[in-house]
Amino acid sequence: MSHVGYRCLMAVDREQVLRSAAILLTRKSTATMDEVARAAGLSRATLHRHFAGRDALVRALESLGIAECEAALAAARTDEGPAAEAVRRLVRAMEPSAGLLAFLYTENQLFEGEEQNEGWARIDAGLTELFRRGQESGEFRIDLTPAWLTEALYGLLASGAWAVAEGRVARNDFTHMIVELLLGGALRREEP
Amino acid sequence: MSHVGYRCLMAVDREQVLRSAAILLTRKSTATMDEVARAAGLSRATLHRHFAGRDALVRALESLGIAECEAALAAARTDEGPAAEAVRRLVRAMEPSAGLLAFLYTENQLFEGEEQNEGWARIDAGLTELFRRGQESGEFRIDLTPAWLTEALYGLLASGAWAVAEGRVARNDFTHMIVELLLGGALRREEP
DNA sequence: CCCACATGAGACATTCTTGTCTCATGCCGG
DNA sequence: CCGGCATGAGACAAGAATGTCTCATGTGGG
Structure with a gap:
């Protein structure tokens, strides 16, 4: 050996x-x-x-981020149970990757070329499908498109990662903050 | 003359x-x-x-962004009426500046120096105060901190700007998408 | 008509980053 | 003990971006 x-x-x-x-x-x-x-x-x-170079490093980071996202999607079993619970499991699974995703999210150089990694399309499809399933089951409202909810999830993950990194929110609250805002919003629910 | x-x-x-x-x-x-x-x-x-240079240009953009944010805060009269309505007016007023804010939001170079523009602190204070007022009046839930809601608002504005720029969501839906997600979340409300 | 002034074009040195190279060092396995 | 190999340090050239400069142009106002 x-x-x-x-x-x-x-x-x-x-x-x-x-x-x-x-x-x-x-x-x-x-x-x-x-x-x-x-x-x-x-x-x-x-x-x-x-x-080999900076570009190769960024590409490797992209591959790592894609792999972690796909692993999180798989681990969260987004096609099982209530969609809201699936979103919660998903955010929890993606939390460790949030910082990396925040970087990749703003590295728009990755998306301007015509040959962008197909992994993102698969992940987008998985997220979109989850939100669409939630709409069909009646859990999610239908005036917010799955595409926007997907985009908002990315944005909130990035915001959460930065807010935690700069100490504006506690690391332990990361998942709760994102999931509760994404699903429930800031308004108080009337019914318990 | x-x-x-x-x-x-x-x-x-x-x-x-x-x-x-x-x-x-x-x-x-x-x-x-x-x-x-x-x-x-x-x-x-x-x-x-x-x-004078690239730095001066970015600083000028920062000043412009701050001025537009403060103008939006003033125009939205965030201290009047229901907090939820104030948030809606605010997002509507900030919509034209969303692209600029998205750029500034990711230009972390602006915030690493110890001498960061005090305008951001004033804007943060205004936003935080709005969310705090909503909590005190019972409109907003109290488990999402005003600091996090402020951060999330920035993140959603940036996500919205990018999503619109890339055609993933319609420009006309910008304010609705952000306000409804920020306030109401993705879950359907039980009561009409 | 003429002058002042803002602009465009381009040259130029400087700085920063990158990518590649060579050489010395240290450590592990045989 | 010795040889191979990964590493660290540093030199080096190439390229890109910046900041500054000069000069020619054109246009509008006096």
């Missing part, structure tokens, strides 16, 4: 690098490759050995 | 330049000074004559 042996030499964990890059880029989306490398605890040269 | 006379020579309308810059930067936040100049229909040299 020689190919396993030299893994002990690999002090660089690709996944770990992407995570720290996501944290930094969420806070400062224009961070340089050098800053990303320092944040990950390695040199710029080594960072370049693992990711 | 010599100082009025040469105004006729000023083909460059500072306000107009800022508007076109806002539109471009909302779509591509990394646009160069040259691109901004072209979008405004003038040369890079002239753009530099009116705004």
Whole structure:
């Protein structure tokens, strides 16, 4: 098993690098490759050995974000039970990825090219389908389109991630804040 | 009135330049000074004559955004009538500025320095006060903090602006989508 | 008619980032 | 103990963006 042996030499964990890059880029989306490398605890040269360039790094982050979104969609079993409960499970499952998604959401460079990652289309379809199911079952109102609810979910995840990062809301309240606002809104319910 | 006379020579309308810059930067936040100049229909040299540099341009956009927000806050008379109606008037008044706000919202460079424009604090205070008033009057639920509602309003304005810009939601539905989601949420109300 | 002034075009140096390269170091396995 | 390999440090060139400059142009007002 020689190919396993030299893994002990690999002090660089690709996944770990992407995570720290996501944290930094969420806070400062224009961070340089050098800053990303320092944040990950390695040199710029080594960072370049693992990711051909800044573009490749962003693409890798995109793939990571897509993978985490799809995992969250699967874990939340969005096609089972009441749609409202499914949304709650989904937001909870996406919470750890919120920072990364906030970065990708504002990286509009990813979406201006004609060849955008098809993963987003699959995720959008999953989210849209969930909201559409909720409308058909009578749980959700029909004057808010599934497309807008999907967009709003992205926006609230990003806002929540930033608000938590800057200490304006408590991290523990993240899921509650987003789910309750997305589903129930700010108005008090008359009936208990 | 010599100082009025040469105004006729000023083909460059500072306000107009800022508007076109806002539109471009909302779509591509990394646009160069040259691109901004072209979008405004003038040369890079002239753009530099009116705004000392890119930083000054962004600062001017920030001032414009703050001014428009404060104007919207004043126009919406957020201290009069039901808080829910005040929120509706406010979102309607902020709609034209949503694109600019979306750009400023993601320009975190504006907020990392210790000397951030005090205008944001005033606007935050106005918004927070509105949501707090709604809570005290019993209109709004109390488990969603005014700080979070303020943050969510920013996020939804940005999401709405992008969704409209990319054609995912109709421009005419902008205010309705945001206000209804922010106040009422996605769930159907039981009582009419 | 002529002058003042704003503009456009472009040259230029500077700075920053990127991408690639080389070389020395250190550590693990054999 | 020794060789291979990943890493760190740094040099280097290429490219892009910025900021500043000069000069020519055209237009409007006096």
